[in-house]
Amino acid sequence: MSFLDYFRGKKTNTNTANVAKERLQIIVAHERGHRKQPDYLPALQQELLAVIRKYVDISDDMVQVEIDRTDTCSVLELNVTLPEK
Amino acid sequence: MARIIVVTSGKGGVGKTTTSASISTGIAKRGHKTVVIDFDVGLRNLDLIMNCERRVVYDFVNVIQGEATLNQALIRDKRVDTLFILPASQTRGKEALTKEGVEKVINELSQTFDYIICDSPAGIEHGAQMALYFADEAIVVTNPEVSSVRDSDRILGILQSKSRRAEKGQDPVKEHLLVTRYNPARVERGEMLSVADVEEILAIPLLGVIPESQVVLNASNQGLPVILETETDAGQAYDDAVARLVGEEREHRFMTAQKKGFISRMFKGG
Numbered sequence: 001m002s003f004l005d006y007f008r009g010k011k012t013n014t015n016t017a018n019v020a021k022e023r024l025q026i027i028v029a030h031e032r033g034h035r036k037q038p039d040y041l042p043a044l045q046q047e048l049l050a051v052i053r054k055y056v057d058i059s060d061d062m063v064q065v066e067i068d069r070t071d072t073c074s075v076l077e078l079n080v081t082l083p084e085k
Numbered sequence: 086m087a088r089i090i091v092v093t094s095g096k097g098g099v100g101k102t103t104t105s106a107s108i109s110t111g112i113a114k115r116g117h118k119t120v121v122i123d124f125d126v127g128l129r130n131l132d133l134i135m136n137c138e139r140r141v142v143y144d145f146v147n148v149i150q151g152e153a154t155l156n157q158a159l160i161r162d163k164r165v166d167t168l169f170i171l172p173a174s175q176t177r178g179k180e181a182l183t184k185e186g187v188e189k190v191i192n193e194l195s196q197t198f199d200y201i202i203c204d205s206p207a208g209i210e211h212g213a214q215m216a217l218y219f220a221d222e223a224i225v226v227t228n229p230e231v232s233s234v235r236d237s238d239r240i241l242g243i244l245q246s247k248s249r250r251a252e253k254g255q256d257p258v259k260e261h262l263l264v265t266r267y268n269p270a271r272v273e274r275g276e277m278l279s280v281a282d283v284e285e286i287l288a289i290p291l292l293g294v295i296p297e298s299q300v301v302l303n304a305s306n307q308g309l310p311v312i313l314e315t316e317t318d319a320g321q322a323y324d325d326a327v328a329r330l331v332g333e334e335r336e337h338r339f340m341t342a343q344k345k346g347f348i349s350r351m352f353k354g355g
Contacts, residue, residue, distance in 0.1 A: 016275065017272065017275050017276060017277055017278050017279065017282065018275065020230075020231050021278060021282045021286070024231055024234050024235060024278075024286050025286060027235060028234075028235060028286055031235075031238065032242070035242045035246070
């Protein structure tokens with residue numbers, strides 16, 4: 001803060017630390033979710049996408065593949081969004 | 086059995102080598118026989134920070150490949166006689182660190198040392214993975230800044246999945262958070278993540294907070310581990326961290342800004 005700023009007072013105090021914290025919380029949670037996923041998942045997602053594309057025209061982000069693990073079993077969760085006709 | 090502690094971070098330039106030098110010096114000063122190993126093959130710098138760069142004859146890779154014995158490669162610190170440095174090779178590639186080779190060296194060191202500090206290279210590739218593989222504990226060095234925090238979280242994931250303890254299903258690697266280059270004044274102005282923010286995101290116990298300080302550069306310029314600058318804030322903060330590491334209770338300090346007088350605020354800025 002310079003000499004003149006002192007008399008003007010603080011005005012543009014955008015709290016960038018809060019922005020940083022929020023962005024980090026989101027990306028870290030996202031990456032932690034992916035960390036537990038098996039290595040073959042991206043390939044599986046691509047192949048599923050190719051199969052579905054034989055019949056319906058969909059974009060890459062319209063197939064979500066995730067694996068949820070519980071104590072006794074794993075659930076392969078497949079979420080396909082089809083475009084509106 | 087030695088306590089094997091890796092100093093790691095994912096991101097480069099956050100203070101791993103500075104921390105390795107100070108933590109190992111601090112532990113050794115307390116009378117524990119300590120060795121600090123530089124895992125940064127090809128880009129060694131621990132020798133420079135600890136002022137023994139002109140005494141390097143043999144290195145870690147020479148020992149792994151049987152070209153020298155451990156005793157030939159270990160450099161005894163000139164200031165603390167319970168402290169030894171095992172320098173990295175400057176001429177080989179990182180692949181020279183084989184898991185079997187590193188294991189052999191660490192096992193041999195475990196026979197005679199109380200503490201083995203592994204100074205990790207930046208990144209998450211082979212060198213970094215070798216540095217953390219045999220660790221019982223990890224000091225995760227983090228700057229209060231987005232890329233460093235994210236990379237620290239990444240390295241925590243690797244500690245939890247690719248360390249020897251994880252692979253063998255043993256108790257997990259004990260994690261310690263060390264926040265470095267902390268500027269309390271900027272935190273108070275909302276310009277920098279606070280220690281509480283970093284703790285909340287990474288969710289591991291706090292070992293210490295090292296304030297951003299000119300002393301650190303002055304110390305490394307001279308090859309002096311900053312912990313030996315006992316009159317300075319950064320030196321004392323490292324000493325606190327070492328005390329906590331060896332089991333003492335110490336309250337956290339240097340986390341609030343020192344109030345400046347009216348005059349210095351006018352002329353030097355807040």
